[in-house]
Amino acid sequence: MTTITQPSAWKPAQLFALRFAICYFIIQAVPLDWKFYQALFHVRAGHYEDWLRLTAYYPTFLSGSNTPLWGIASYINWAVAAGLALIGAFLWQFKVLDVLPADRYYYLLRVLLRYRLAVGVLGYGLLKLIWVQLPRPALSDLYTAYGDFLPWKVYYHTTGVGKAYYEQTIGVLEIIGAVLLLFRKTVVFGAFLLTLLLTNILMANFAYSLGHHLYSSYLLVLALVLLSHDLPNIVNIVSFNRKTSPARSRLVFSGNFLRIRKGLQIALVAFFIFLGSLIFISFKHSDIPYPSTPGLKDAYGYYNVKSFIYNGITLPYSPVDSLRWQNVVFEKWNTLSVKINQPVKINLSIPALEGEANYETLGNGGRHYYRYSADSVHSSLLLRSIEDPSCFWRLASKRPDNETILLFGTNEQQDTVSIVLERQHHRFLLEEGRRNIQQKF
Amino acid sequence: MQVETLTRRTKAPIATILAGSQAWKPWQLIGFRIAFIFYVLLIIPVDGEWYSSVVSSKIIFDFFNTMMRIGGSTFVRINTESGKWGIASYANWAAVFLIALTGAALWTILVRKGPAKEYTRLNYLLCVLIRYRIAVGILVFGFMKFYPVQMPYPGLGSLETNFGDFSGYKLYWHSIGLVPWYEVFLGCVEILAGTLLFFRPTVFFGAVLNFAVLYNIAHANHAYDGGVHVYSAVTVLFSSYLIAQYIPDLWKLLIKEEEVVPRRYVPLFTQHWQRVLKTLLKVVTVLSLTVWYGYLRYELHYITKETKAPSTPGLAHAQGYYHVTTFRVNGTELPYNPLDSVRWQEVIFEKYSTLVYKVNKTKRIPLDNGSRQENDIDREYELSGIGGGRTFLYYDADTLHQKLSLYDKGVLNTRIRKDREKNRGLDTKKGRLPDLLLHYERPSDQQIILSGLSGKDSLYVVLDRVEKQYPIHIVRTNSK
Numbered sequence: 001m002t003t004i005t006q007p008s009a010w011k012p013a014q015l016f017a018l019r020f021a022i023c024y025f026i027i028q029a030v031p032l033d034w035k036f037y038q039a040l041f042h043v044r045a046g047h048y049e050d051w052l053r054l055t056a057y058y059p060t061f062l063s064g065s066n067t068p069l070w071g072i073a074s075y076i077n078w079a080v081a082a083g084l085a086l087i088g089a090f091l092w093q094f095k096v097l098d099v100l101p102a103d104r105y106y107y108l109l110r111v112l113l114r115y116r117l118a119v120g121v122l123g124y125g126l127l128k129l130i131w132v133q134l135p136r137p138a139l140s141d142l143y144t145a146y147g148d149f150l151p152w153k154v155y156y157h158t159t160g161v162g163k164a165y166y167e168q169t170i171g172v173l174e175i176i177g178a179v180l181l182l183f184r185k186t187v188v189f190g191a192f193l194l195t196l197l198l199t200n201i202l203m204a205n206f207a208y209s210l211g212h213h214l215y216s217s218y219l220l221v222l223a224l225v226l227l228s229h230d231l232p233n234i235v236n237i238v239s240f241n242r243k244t245s246p247a248r249s250r251l252v253f254s255g256n257f258l259r260i261r262k263g264l265q266i267a268l269v270a271f272f273i274f275l276g277s278l279i280f281i282s283f284k285h286s287d288i289p290y291p292s293t294p295g296l297k298d299a300y301g302y303y304n305v306k307s308f309i310y311n312g313i314t315l316p317y318s319p320v321d322s323l324r325w326q327n328v329v330f331e332k333w334n335t336l337s338v339k340i341n342q343p344v345k346i347n348l349s350i351p352a353l354e355g356e357a358n359y360e361t362l363g364n365g366g367r368h369y370y371r372y373s374a375d376s377v378h379s380s381l382l383l384r385s386i387e388d389p390s391c392f393w394r395l396a397s398k399r400p401d402n403e404t405i406l407l408f409g410t411n412e413q414q415d416t417v418s419i420v421l422e423r424q425h426h427r428f429l430l431e432e433g434r435r436n437i438q439q440k441f
Numbered sequence: 442m443q444v445e446t447l448t449r450r451t452k453a454p455i456a457t458i459l460a461g462s463q464a465w466k467p468w469q470l471i472g473f474r475i476a477f478i479f480y481v482l483l484i485i486p487v488d489g490e491w492y493s494s495v496v497s498s499k500i501i502f503d504f505f506n507t508m509m510r511i512g513g514s515t516f517v518r519i520n521t522e523s524g525k526w527g528i529a530s531y532a533n534w535a536a537v538f539l540i541a542l543t544g545a546a547l548w549t550i551l552v553r554k555g556p557a558k559e560y561t562r563l564n565y566l567l568c569v570l571i572r573y574r575i576a577v578g579i580l581v582f583g584f585m586k587f588y589p590v591q592m593p594y595p596g597l598g599s600l601e602t603n604f605g606d607f608s609g610y611k612l613y614w615h616s617i618g619l620v621p622w623y624e625v626f627l628g629c630v631e632i633l634a635g636t637l638l639f640f641r642p643t644v645f646f647g648a649v650l651n652f653a654v655l656y657n658i659a660h661a662n663h664a665y666d667g668g669v670h671v672y673s674a675v676t677v678l679f680s681s682y683l684i685a686q687y688i689p690d691l692w693k694l695l696i697k698e699e700e701v702v703p704r705r706y707v708p709l710f711t712q713h714w715q716r717v718l719k720t721l722l723k724v725v726t727v728l729s730l731t732v733w734y735g736y737l738r739y740e741l742h743y744i745t746k747e748t749k750a751p752s753t754p755g756l757a758h759a760q761g762y763y764h765v766t767t768f769r770v771n772g773t774e775l776p777y778n779p780l781d782s783v784r785w786q787e788v789i790f791e792k793y794s795t796l797v798y799k800v801n802k803t804k805r806i807p808l809d810n811g812s813r814q815e816n817d818i819d820r821e822y823e824l825s826g827i828g829g830g831r832t833f834l835y836y837d838a839d840t841l842h843q844k845l846s847l848y849d850k851g852v853l854n855t856r857i858r859k860d861r862e863k864n865r866g867l868d869t870k871k872g873r874l875p876d877l878l879l880h881y882e883r884p885s886d887q888q889i890i891l892s893g894l895s896g897k898d899s900l901y902v903v904l905d906r907v908e909k910q911y912p913i914h915i916v917r918t919n920s921k
Contacts, residue, residue, distance in 0.1 A: 137604060146607070147600025147911035151619065154913065158616040161609060166664035185696050196653045207623035209916075230695065237690050238645035241705050246698040304779060317778050319764050319786070326779065346912055365912035427803075428605040429828035430612070434666055435522055440803035441606065441828025 010102045016089055018102060021225070022109050023088030027081045028218065029116040033059045048278040055123040055275075058215050074214060107251040110226065114187055115268070117222040118178040120215075121194060125178060126276045128171030130283050134159040138290060138360050140329045140337035140367055142428060143302055148344075148366030152351065155208040156363075161430060173197060181226070182265065184250065188234075191226040198223055211350025289359040291333040291371070296381070296397065299330040299405060303421035311415055328421055329367070330405075335360060336383060337367040344368060345387045361386050380409060393417070464558040473560045474545035475538075477567055480682060482537045483513040483675060484574045502737045509577035509734070512672070513537065526663075530671050534678075561706055568686065571679045572638040575651050578676060579635040580730055584738040586628030590813070592618035593750035596823050597762060597789045598797040600911055603829055608808060609665035611826035619913070630654060632731070638683075639727050641707065648683035651676055668810060749813050749822035751793035756838050756845075756881075759790040759889065763904035765798075770898050788904050790889075795823060796834045796847060803830060806851055818870055824850055834877065843882065845891070846875035 010018070031037070036057050043050040060067075061080045068074045127133035137157040146154070159167055174197060180190025198220040205213040229247065236242040253261050286292035305325045308315045315324040319341060326339040346365040347358065361369040370383040370393070385391035395409035395417075408418040429441040465473070486492070491511060498504035517536040523529035585591035592614045599607075599615060607615070617624050634654055637647025655676040662670035686705075694701045710716045746752045765785045768775050775784040782802040789797040794817060811822030817835055824833040834847040848870065879893035879900070891902040 142605025143603050145601050145603055146595065146615070147597075147909075147913045149604075150912050150915060154616055154619065157604060158612045161612065162661070162664035163609070163666075164660065164663035166660055169660060185698070188695055192649075200657075203623060203626060207620040233694060234691065237694060237701055237703050238687050239642035241703040243700065243702045244694060245700045246694055316776065319777060346915075348915075363912075426605075429608050429806075429826070430605045434608045434610065434808040434826060435526055437808050440805050 007101060007103050015102055016093075018106055018109070019092045020085050020089035022105060023092075024081055024085035025109065025112060025116075025222075025225075027084055028059060028078075029112055029222075031057050031059075033057075046278070048275060048282055051271075051275050051278065052123045052127070055119050056215065058218060070209070070213075075217075077214075078218075104251060110187070110229065113222045113226055114181045115264075117194065117219060117226065118181040118190075119268070120219050120222075121174045121178040122272050123275060125171045125174030126272065126279055129168050129175065130171075130276070130279045131160075131167060132279055132283055132288055133171075134167055135289060135359075136160045138331055138335075139300070139302065140331060140335070140360065140369070141364065142430065143327065143329055143337075143339070144364055144366035148364065150346065150348070150363035150365070151208040152210045153363030155204065155210065156351065170197070182268075187226055188230040191223045194223040195220065195227055209350075287333055290331070291335060293334040293373075295331055295334045295336075296372075296374075296405075298399075298402065300332045301330055301423045302426060303328045303330070303405065304424050305419060306422045307418075307420040309418040311417075325419065327424075331360075334372050336370045336372055338370070339367055342368070347387075358386055381407075395419075465560070470557070470560070471545060471549060473564060474548045475541045476682065477541075477560075477563065478544040478548075479538055479541035480567060480571060480679070482540060483534075483678070484511065484570055486512065486514045488514045502741055505729075505734050505737060506581065509581050509730070511574065511577065512675075516540070526666055526668075526670075531674070533671070534675075562708075565706065565708065568644075568683060571682055572644060572647075575648075575676055575679050575683075576635040576638040577730060578672075579631050579651060579655075580734065583628050583631030583635055584735055586624050587632060587735075588738060588742050589618075589621050589624035589628060590742050590748050590750075591628075592624055593748065593822060594618050594621060596750070596791050596793075596795070597760070598791065598795070598823060598831060598833060599827065600913065601762060601787065601789060601797075601799075602827050602831065606827065606829035608826035608828075610667045610810070613661060613665040613667065614810075632735075636727075636731060639723075639730075644683060645687050648680045652680035652684060655680065747813050747815055749811055749820055751791070751795055751817040751820050751823065751835070753794040753817045755790055755792055755794045756836075756840075758886065760792045761790055761906045762909055763788040763790070763889065763906050765902060766905045767901070767903035769901040772899070785902060788902075791823070793817065794836050794838065795850075796836055796845070797831055798834075799829065799831050801830055803828070804832070804851065816870070818848055818850060821850060843880055844893075845877070845879045845881055847877040847879065848873065849876045852876075 026032075036054070039050070039053060043054070059081070060077050062076055067076065124133060134156045137160055141149075141157060149157070173193065177190045177193040177197065180186040180193065198216055202213060202216045202220055204210060205216050233244050233247065236244045282288050304327055308324045310323055315321055317326075318324055319326070322340065322342045324340070326341070328339075329337045331337070344365045344367065347362045349362060351359065351362060358369075369386040371386055372381045372383045374380075375382050375394070380394055380396045383393040383395060391412055393409060393411050395407040398406040400406065403423040405421040405423075406419070407421065408416070410416050427439075427441065432439065432441075491507070494507050495504065498507055515533050517532045518524065519529045519532050521529060524532065582591065595615045595618055599611075604612075617627070630650070631654060634647055634650040637643040637650065655673045659670045659673035659677060661667060662673060690701050690703055693699050710719055741747050765777070765788060768777075768784045770783060775781060777786070778784060779786060780801050782800055785798040785800060787799050791797070806828055807821050807825040809821070809825055811820070811825040814820045824831070833850045835850050836845045836847040838845055877893065877895045877900075879891045882890040882892075884890065887906040889904045889906075891900065891904065893900060
């Protein structure tokens with residue numbers, strides 16, 4: 001059974017607000033959308049991103065190309081939820097549903113918000129702690145001009161290159177905030193911490209078009225509602241020096257309710273230990289979110305295109321030639337990026353939890369990306385353009401010495417090419433930093 | 442001055458307890474003595490430098506700026522890498538703490554005959570000192586971001602630089618400078634955080650906001666070698682002391698869930714003239730530090746145009762990115778080659794009077810933060826922390842004779858830098874010959890031909906403008 005320690009009187013307006021809030025947050029926080037269950041039944045057990053996506057449940061009633069993605073109109077789904085909640089709160093007045101005292105509903109609402117917020121923040125906290133959400137930029141990125149990135153990619157890279165455990169600390173703070181939500185007495189501290197963090201995250205989402213402004217403002221609202229519970233008392237003390245009694249009432253669990261509660265708590269903690277381990281294992285055993293297939297052996301590096309023969313014609317160095325490759329980066333994995341004087345069809349999609357998908361190419365407008373596979377039959381490399389998968393190069397490679405790679409072959413239109421790549425050694429100011437001022441860059 | 446608890450605003454009648462009447466425990470007394478000396482030494486300088494610069498302020502803005510940057514003396518400085526960038530840079534705090542321990546021991550011995558029972562009043566004064574110290578410090582930076590000039594918008598020279606050729610701090614600063622409204626927002630938060638500390642009812646929230654903002658700034662300074670981690674972190678120490686004043690009450694209410702009767706305490710002025718004087722002082726101080734100082738900052742950045750980014754307009758309609766189509770040095774044409782260490786690969790005309798060219802050669806570059814300067818030629822922000830073989834030149838354009846006198850901004854020598862710090866308004870161009878003296882022709886809107894001397898070499902350079910849409914400027918809208 002559950003009992004309330006100190007029942008309190010609710011005014012009609014407060015009751016209506018409570019009922020509205022319950023309907024509204026049930027719509028937004030309880031997975032009622034069938035798509036959630038579709039995702040749940042299609043979870044691949046070893047893929048952290050599938051599990052993580054479940055923690056980021058956020059219902060959308062209206063979606064598709066006509067739904068606004070940015071600006072105030074993008075909150076259209078909130079208006080739909082509010083509309084439904086208004087109807088719910090109105091119907092609720094007819095007593096039929098009113099089986100429990102308001103205090104108990106209020107407490108249960110807070111429980112819902114606490115757990116929803118904790119679940120939402122824990123997953124992303126773990127991602128930051130393990131340095132997966134905003135990873136270090138790849139070598140191709142270091143050879144991409146600053147202005148050639150979309151703003152969100154600049155933000156991701158900038159955060160990703162921070163030292164001193166900066167990103168990890170933000171992750172730890174998120175985890176602390178979420179854990180504080182799990183205990184009734186520390187909810188206020190968790191909500192306070194998360195309000196500060198989420199405000200910053202939300203503003204950054206707007207500033208750099210990170211694409212998660214709806215979800216982060218949703219989490220911020222949860223934190224604010226939780227905080228509003230204790231805020232009047234805190235203000236009473238710290239601002240007005242008034243005599244203050246602790247928060248009105250709480251729910252005491254007993255019997256089966258106690259057991260259910262314990263079980264849920266243990267399940268939650270177990271889930272996140274599982275998820276954290278999964279992310280950690282993925283991080284240790286691969287380059288997530290970069291591809292895990294290893295690249296050409298000993299090829300990692302930046303290469304000047306020393307010679308470029310296209311259909312038998314030698315094209316000299318030129319910054320304006322739209323055919324000639326200017327320089328090439330071999331990543332540690334099976335990605336090759338090329339700088340050509342040809343506009344990149346920039347991938348405008350926002351960073352999503354796609355594991356090994358094309359994180360490296362998203363938001364990069366400076367280089368052309370190819371994913372390659374070794375073709376042992378033709379002893380060649382098959383380079384497939386990520387921008388346009390119908391474009392490919394089938395190239396044989398030779399290594400006269402450790403610093404040179406020769407590539408020759410044809411593309412999908414049977415144009416022939418013969419390329420000499422010469423490795424360049426570059427000291428990055430970004431890596432060597434400003435501490436040693438005697439160096440040249 | 443009489444002291445009593447604040448009962449005026451309370452609704453419910455509460456037991457009036459004279460806050461000062463309760464004796465403190467011995468550990469509280471000793472702890473306070475340590476804290477008092479520690480914080481006072483971190484706020485009030487004991488050497489003459491700060492005082493003399495206050496006195497020698499030539500203009501009212503300098504006076505404000507020096508006053509608001511008050512900070513304790515440095516007793517210990519460790520000249521190692523860690524002493525500048527890492528954990529050892531906090532050695533001064535340890536030194537101050539040792540002094541505080543010693544001082545508190547002496548204090549305890551000296552007062553052993555008639556020990557004070559409590560330090561309520563002194564603690565109040567310490568809190569006031571800390572509140573004003575945090576407020577003035579954060580307001581300086583708040584207004585810099587508000588205008589927003591602390592992190593200028595990255596110029597074309599930066600947009601064309603590869604990500605790996607920046608130093609970490611430059612990337613961090615650019616990432617904020619890139620979104621001016623976000624920088625303004627951060628400035629507003631800082632101004633709010635400072636202003637909240639002027640008023641007793643909002644001190645707690647101001648302290649929490651300062652703690653959060655400055656912790657983030659200090660950690661970011663470590664993450665990107667920003668160099669002002671100690672200055673930021675000391676505010677976290679200050680805010681902690683203010684927050685600590687409220688912790689017993691909040692703990693009792695929220696964790697122990699007991700009724701709380703706050704016994705915070707304020708000085709009560711009994712005489713009318715005292716109250717008038719106090720209100721007057723407060724109004725003048727607060728308005729000076731916010732409205733007046735805010736106006737002075739506006740005047741500095743928008744009227745006298747003293748900023749980090751250059752402000753002299755560049756050659757009309759020349760702003761842009763140019764390919765170097767032809768490059769002749771002493772009559773010999775050098776073909777485009779990305780590995781050539783002499784031939785220019787690309788040229789940028791900024792919207793202000795800066796020309797940037799790139800060659801395949803490393804050079805010594807300024808790595809400091811780049812501060813606000815009076816003259817454009819000294820404004821290094823645009824080039825500091827940017828590698829990749831770029832040379833940034835300030836130019837004077839003689840549009841009548843179509844001549845550019847260009848000065849390499851990266852070669853200011855140490856003497857000039859030192860002089861500049863000491864002697865504001867020094868003309869660093871004086872006595873210096875231009876590094877390049879070029880004649881320019883503009884056969885079309887899209888082309889500029891430069892010819893003239895670079896040192897002893899004669900140059901002939903044809904530049905063709907490339908129209909570029911930078912992805913970083915893509916604003917996501919529904920149409921995309």
